[in-house]
Amino acid sequence: xxxxxxxxxxxxxxxxxxxxxxxxxxxxxxxxxxxxxxxxxxxxxxxxxxxxxxxxxxxxxxxxxxxxxxxxxxxxxxxxxxxxxxxxxxxxxxxxxxxxxxxxxxxxxxxxxxxxxxxxxxxxxxxxxxxxxxxxxxxxxxxxxxxxxxxxxxxxxxxxxxxxxxxxxxxxxxxxxxxxxxxx
Amino acid sequence: xxxxxxxxxxxxxxxxxxxxxxxxxxxxxxxxxxxxxxxxxxxxxxxxxxxxxxxxxxxxxxxxxxxxxxxxxxxxxxxxxxxxxxxxxxxxxxxxxxxxxxxxxxxxxxxxxxxxxxxxxxxxxxxxxxxxxxxxxxxxxxxxxxxxxxxxxxxxxxxxxxxxxxxxxxxxxxxxxxxxxxxx
DNA sequence: ACCTGAACACCGTTCAAGT
DNA sequence: ACCTGAACACCGTTCAAGT
Numbered sequence: 001x002x003x004x005x006x007x008x009x010x011x012x013x014x015x016x017x018x019x020x021x022x023x024x025x026x027x028x029x030x031x032x033x034x035x036x037x038x039x040x041x042x043x044x045x046x047x048x049x050x051x052x053x054x055x056x057x058x059x060x061x062x063x064x065x066x067x068x069x070x071x072x073x074x075x076x077x078x079x080x081x082x083x084x085x086x087x088x089x090x091x092x093x094x095x096x097x098x099x100x101x102x103x104x105x106x107x108x109x110x111x112x113x114x115x116x117x118x119x120x121x122x123x124x125x126x127x128x129x130x131x132x133x134x135x136x137x138x139x140x141x142x143x144x145x146x147x148x149x150x151x152x153x154x155x156x157x158x159x160x161x162x163x164x165x166x167x168x169x170x171x172x173x174x175x176x177x178x179x180x181x182x183x184x
Numbered sequence: 185x186x187x188x189x190x191x192x193x194x195x196x197x198x199x200x201x202x203x204x205x206x207x208x209x210x211x212x213x214x215x216x217x218x219x220x221x222x223x224x225x226x227x228x229x230x231x232x233x234x235x236x237x238x239x240x241x242x243x244x245x246x247x248x249x250x251x252x253x254x255x256x257x258x259x260x261x262x263x264x265x266x267x268x269x270x271x272x273x274x275x276x277x278x279x280x281x282x283x284x285x286x287x288x289x290x291x292x293x294x295x296x297x298x299x300x301x302x303x304x305x306x307x308x309x310x311x312x313x314x315x316x317x318x319x320x321x322x323x324x325x326x327x328x329x330x331x332x333x334x335x336x337x338x339x340x341x342x343x344x345x346x347x348x349x350x351x352x353x354x355x356x357x358x359x360x361x362x363x364x365x366x367x368x
Numbered sequence: 369a370c371c372t373g374a375a376c377a378c379c380g381t382t383c384a385a386g387t
Numbered sequence: 388a389c390c391t392g393a394a395c396a397c398c399g400t401t402c403a404a405g406t
Contacts, residue, residue: 005370030398039372044400099283102342147343148353151335154342158286159331169332176360189389214379223391228381372405379398386391 009046011036016053024095025054054100055111062118065090069122074130077174083126084149084170085163087119091153098153105147120146137178148173193230195220200237208279209238238284239295246302249274253306258314261358267310268333268354269347271303275337282337289331304330321362332357 001009015036019027029050033043047053068086073079091098101119104112124142131139152173156166185193199220203211213234217227231237252270257263275282288300308326315323336357340350 002369008371028398029400040398040400041373041402042371045370050399099338099342102339104343106342106344144349144352144356147339147345147349148336148356150342151337151339151353152332153335154283154338155286155331155335158283158290158334158338159288160290161331165328165331168328169335172328172332172360173356174360175363176356176358179359186388192390212379213381224379224381225383225392226390229389234380370406372403374401374403376401377399380396382393382395384391384393387389 005046008036008038008042012038012043012046012053013056016057020054020057020094024097025050025100026096029053049111051100051111055115057094058112058115061090061093062115065119066122069126072126074126074133074135077135080126080130080135081167081171081174083123084174085167087123087149088153088156088166088170089163091150092157095157098150098157102147102150102154116146123149140177145173145177189230192220192222192226196222196227196230196237197240200241204238204241204278208281209234209284210280213237233295235284235295239299241278242296242299245274245277246299249303250306253310256310258310258317258319261319264310264314264319265351265355265358268358269351271307271333272337272340272350272354273347275334276341279341282334282341286331286334286338300330307333324361329357329361 012032016032019032019035023031029043030040032053033040036043043053047056065087068090069083072083072086074083091101100112101116104110104116107113110116120142123146127136127140127142127145130136149170152166152169155161155169161169196216200216203216203219207215213227214224216237217224220227227237231240249271252274253267256267256270258267275285284296285300285303288294288296291297294300304326307330311320311324311326311329314320333354336350336353339345339353345353
């Protein structure tokens, strides 16, 4: 890659980071190009689709989620709830991210597939540990948990819920993952 | 209202019904006007905002939900689950509806507020009956249930989930609304 | 090889001109 | 009183022309 191309790519990514933070994943790509000081064609050359751009932005985001997952305690039920809370908070960093991630599941060749899969696997590791620690009483389908968490995140974003309301919803979901019959 | 105005209003609503069915609640208003055979200004005169138009479309939708709520059995746990399933299926009739409804909660003077409140109340009646029938073991906050159901609906829409997957998610939520400690 | 920016199609919204 | 449609600003996307 030529030197100016490399520089432009970096400028576009930095501009996108700012614009996505301000306007969410559905922000204007025109504004991204303007902020980066490049023509719209240059943006399209580097990132043919919006998802190509977003997936690049999510690389560090996914790393953060994975690091969190592998560092989190799973001794108490509340530990798992805290993990889910942090997951939703992270999803809310960028408006529209939860929705974009959810849509990934129905788009076989989305550039975000790897990011989605990484989150499902990280969450799966947390729940596996919680299961073996006896905190969660049955193995769970991590993909389904992520679907539920994504739903909570989208609901929270649209309704502008505060953390306490989000926590309450996640608590209900987590209770639901521990079916009553397992307690008898 | 003048006769031609009344006719145009009806034509716009019928056109909107078709366009929203095809393209969801975020469909092009230009296309609605074109389909109705009126100028864009006429649409804006009758419905100043997109939500004004949608809320009008939802009048019969809300009636259906209310009628369903008041006719539904609440004798068995599965009855309540079926009710939630039908609610999600109804939300999915129009793409974007769940999201629009969720956003209503953070918009104090949205024209959709009445529709949202009616759904919360209808759901509340179902859960009240289920509670008194001993099917649900604790009173629930219907607003919170609707937030969860809306989240499931958004997740289902984005990820294009099939009914079995939706039912499984709703089952988890409904289990979560019946906390294990209530079973001891 | 890469960039630019004009060009096109589309959309939401407003408003002067009509009837 | 209501309607029309031109006009404006904005956006995504493409591509011929440049370097």
